[in-house]
Amino acid sequence: MNQMFLMAIQTIKQSIDTNKDFLTNLDGAIGDADHGINMARGFEAVMGKLNAEPDIDLSAGLKKIGMALLSSVGGASGPLYGTAFMRAAIPAAGKTVVDAQLASEMLLAATEGIKERGKAVRGEKTMIDALEPAYEAMKKGIQDGKSLLECLESACSAAKEGVEYTKTIIAKKGRASYLGERSIGHQDPGATSSLLILEALTDFCRKNG
Amino acid sequence: MIQENMVLTNELGLHARPASALTKIALKYKSNVTLQGNGKTVDAKSIIMVMTMGVKGGCPLVVIADGPDELECMAAIQDLVENKFYEE
Amino acid sequence: MVGIVVISHSGKVAEGVKAMADQMADKSVRIIACGGIENGELGTDAIKIMEALIRADSGDGVVVLVDLGSAVLSTYTALELLDEKERRLIKIADAPLVEGAVCAAVQASAGFSVDEVAAAAESARSMLKL
Numbered sequence: 001m002n003q004m005f006l007m008a009i010q011t012i013k014q015s016i017d018t019n020k021d022f023l024t025n026l027d028g029a030i031g032d033a034d035h036g037i038n039m040a041r042g043f044e045a046v047m048g049k050l051n052a053e054p055d056i057d058l059s060a061g062l063k064k065i066g067m068a069l070l071s072s073v074g075g076a077s078g079p080l081y082g083t084a085f086m087r088a089a090i091p092a093a094g095k096t097v098v099d100a101q102l103a104s105e106m107l108l109a110a111t112e113g114i115k116e117r118g119k120a121v122r123g124e125k126t127m128i129d130a131l132e133p134a135y136e137a138m139k140k141g142i143q144d145g146k147s148l149l150e151c152l153e154s155a156c157s158a159a160k161e162g163v164e165y166t167k168t169i170i171a172k173k174g175r176a177s178y179l180g181e182r183s184i185g186h187q188d189p190g191a192t193s194s195l196l197i198l199e200a201l202t203d204f205c206r207k208n209g
Numbered sequence: 210m211i212q213e214n215m216v217l218t219n220e221l222g223l224h225a226r227p228a229s230a231l232t233k234i235a236l237k238y239k240s241n242v243t244l245q246g247n248g249k250t251v252d253a254k255s256i257i258m259v260m261t262m263g264v265k266g267g268c269p270l271v272v273i274a275d276g277p278d279e280l281e282c283m284a285a286i287q288d289l290v291e292n293k294f295y296e297e
Numbered sequence: 298m299v300g301i302v303v304i305s306h307s308g309k310v311a312e313g314v315k316a317m318a319d320q321m322a323d324k325s326v327r328i329i330a331c332g333g334i335e336n337g338e339l340g341t342d343a344i345k346i347m348e349a350l351i352r353a354d355s356g357d358g359v360v361v362l363v364d365l366g367s368a369v370l371s372t373y374t375a376l377e378l379l380d381e382k383e384r385r386l387i388k389i390a391d392a393p394l395v396e397g398a399v400c401a402a403v404q405a406s407a408g409f410s411v412d413e414v415a416a417a418a419e420s421a422r423s424m425l426k427l
Contacts, residue, residue, distance in 0.1 A: 038340070045335070067344060070374060074306070074340020076367035079374040082343060117370055174366065229321035229403045236407035256403045256417065257396075257424045 005061055006050055008204045013043040015200040016193070023196075027189040030176040035189040038073045042081070045072035058096060062089035062106075076174055077190060080114050080127065087113035100148040104138040107155070111135050124172035125183065129165055130191040133158035134198055152202040159195045166191045210275040211283055219293035222265040227294035232256045234285045240276025242286070253286075299405040299414045300327040300353030303398050304372060305364045306340055308333035314362070314398050322402035329353045341371035347378045350387055358386025358411035360418060362398045386411050390418035397421045 016023075016039045023036030046068045050056065056064060066085035070078050091105035092098075098106075111131040120126045137158035141151035164187070171183040174190075217223060223231070223246070235242040235253035242253035244262065246269060251258035253272075264270050270290070274283045289295070301318060305311040311332030318328050331349040334340040353359045363369055369389065376384045388411050390397050397418035404417035 041336075041338075070343040070371070071335050071345065072342075074334045074338055074342075074367075076370055078334075078340065079343050079367060079370035083374055083377075117373060225317075225399065226320055229399070232403050233323075233406050236404070236409070255420065256400045257420050260399075261424060261426070 002055055002057070002061075004208065005056075005058060006054065007208070008201060009043075009046060009050060009061075009065065011204040012197050012200040013047055015196045016040055016043050019193075019196055023189050023193055026187060026192055029186045030171060030179055030183045031189060032075065032175055034075060035077060035193065038075045038077055039193055042069045042073035042078065045069070058098070059089045059092040059094070062086070062092055076118075077193070080118055080190070083113040083117045084110035098148070100138070100142050100146070100151045103148060103151065104135065104142055107131070107135045107138060118173060120173050123169060125166045125169050125176065125188045125191070126171075126173050127188070127190040127194040129169075129188065130159040130162040130194040130198075133162045134194075149202070149205050152198070152205055156195070156198050156202050159191075159198050163187050163191045163195050210273060211279050212271060212273045213283055213287060215270045215272060215287065215290045217264060217266055217268055217270055217290065219296055220266045221296075222268060223259065223262055223270070225260055227289075227296065228260040228262070229256060230289060230294050231286060232259050234289060235282070238274075238276070238278045238282035238285075240274045240279040240282045242282060243273040243275075245271035245273070298323070298326045298355065298408060299357045299401075299411050300329070300355055300359045301398060301401050301405060301414075302329045302331055302346070302349045302353045302359055302361045303394070304341060304346060304349075304361060304368045305332040305394060306368065307364075308337065310364065310394070314395050317395065318398040318402040321399050321406070323406035325355075326402060326405045327353045327355055328398075328402065341368045343371040343374035343378065346371055346375035350375060350379065351383065354383070354386070358388070360401050360405070360411055360414045361387065361389045362392060362394050362401065362418060363389060364394045388412065388415045390415040392418040392421050393424075396424050 020036035020040045027033050027035035046065050049068045062085050066082045070082035087109040088106040120128050134155040137154040138151045141154050166188040171177045176183045244251050244253050246264035303311045303314045311330035315328050315330035329349040334342045400421045401414050401418040404414045
């Protein structure tokens with residue numbers, strides 16, 4: 001389990017590293033031009049901390065990821081993703097196997113954490129525009145009796161639509177909100193990195209059963 | 210109520226550090242303390258107001274203290290001003 | 298005395314503001330600078346902030362000065378990491394960083410409460426410079 005956990009997070013890191021410039025450029029259009037750099041640095045620190053404790057369990061691991069992101073990302077994504085991972089650790093307490101139900105609980109906790117911390121709701125051009133639809137898709141998937149992978153895949157589709165949607169709206173939070181109408185036409189970097197994370201996890205699930 | 214007409218003898222006048230020293234004294238007493246200088250009248254207990262008065266060295270500063278401990282308050286402020294805010 | 302924590306994305310800015318505030322404050326006022334992230338880059342670090350809040354509190358509470366956006370998010374995250382007792386008397390001042398810190402330093406030195414020190418910091422919003 002622990003090896004799987006580490007590998008899953010490594011998959012996320014790889015995606016972030018691959019898309020570092022893409023994320024930074026998105027952020028350059030409507031932000032500080034550092035989202036990719038910040039996230040890459042964050043996940044570098046995350047792997048450092050996890051590799052130092054390879055036997056860590058799921059819940060403690062998620063908490064550790066959160067704390068590492070808090071200290072190393074630097075920008076707003078630090079406290080936002082940091083809180084997300086720390087909150088996701090709560091439903092994971094004592095669990096060793098991630099099934100669709102647990103995954104949806106963790107996603108809900110993470111999303112609620114971001115909403116609370118960032119004081120954002122859907123439609124403000126943030127991570128929430130990707131994550132909330134993703135959770136709703138997951139929940140529906142569970143109700144329809146779908147497998148973990150199927151749930152994750154529909155979550156990714158919903159998140160992807162969410163990211164597309166962010167192109168059409170005005171930013172109401174963060175640095176982008178200072179741009180007002182000029183932020184329309186640009187996809188939100190935070191929503192994009194959220195999608196990347198979900199896609200990486202889905203990919204991992206697909207390859208590792 | 211008592212009033213003293215003082216003159217700032219420290220070179221830089223009522224800039225940030227002397228301003229804060231003066232406000233700190235004013236805050237410690239119950240009496241109301243008003244300052245008049247550079248064409249302004251301000252509450253000595255508001256650090257912002259005192260800091261932005263802009264009273265220069267060599268210029269007059271009128272201090273008005275009004276309350277139960279006005280004598281001690283005025284004496285403390287006088288001591289500070291006479292000693293150039295202990296800066297020089 | 299109420300303690301003060303100065304939070305900036307920049308370590309240098311936080312140290313500089315602390316130095317200015319120290320000049321105005323009595324020695325008994327704890328002023329902690331908290332800026333930058335682990336490798337010295339620009340950013341805010343909720344864990345570092347949590348540690349600073351604990352160090353600044355001598356029992357009378359802490360007023361926090363922040364620069365931009367994510368400094369507030371990181372501070373709220375830091376507060377969540379503290380326990381109920383530790384975060385009880387901590388207040389973020391909605392004030393300009395430098396001017397707020399200086400005002401807070403003066404008010405804290407005169408022995409005022411967290412609410413009053415935060416209010417003094419916030420009065421700096423009206424400060425005209427020209």
